[in-house]
Amino acid sequence: MKISDIKAPGSIKRKKRVGRGNGSGSGTTCGRGTKGQLSRSGGNTRLGFEGGQMPLQRRLPHLRGFKNTRKKINYMVNVGQLEEFKDGAVIDHKFLEGKGLIKDKSYPLKVLGGGELTKKLTVKANFFSKGALAKIEKAGGKAEVV
Secondary structure: OOHHHOOOOOOOOOOOOOOOOHHHOOOOOOOOOOOOHHHOOOOOOOOOOOOOOOOHHHHOOOOOOOOOOOOOOOEEEEHHHHHHOOOOOEEOHHHHHHHOOOOOOOOOEEEEOOOOOOOOOEEEEOEEOHHHHHHHHHOOOEEEEO
């Protein structure tokens, strides 16, 4: 049994046939009332028309410029921020999320070369800048692209 098979009394309503004589209850003006724009054929306003008042889409401030909907968003972490972790630590998305440096695993992680690094760390990220790679390897650590 499907929900479309259920036939309760009054569940199927017949289409209102207008303009079929006054005895039908919808003759003469056909339920449109008398006179005015809405009683005429083709008499209606466009979407968003507010009777000549300045419409909402024109009252709101116009945001200029271009918004890129395909913008690539990365979490950025500088090498200097990794200095606070213990020597020999493995740093990845989950680790940084636990420490509060990034919010979640939905965006890729990029390690940038800002700051100094003296500890030997294994860093797992999606992207590395040239400066970050050089500083991690100079400290004796490893940079792994995930």
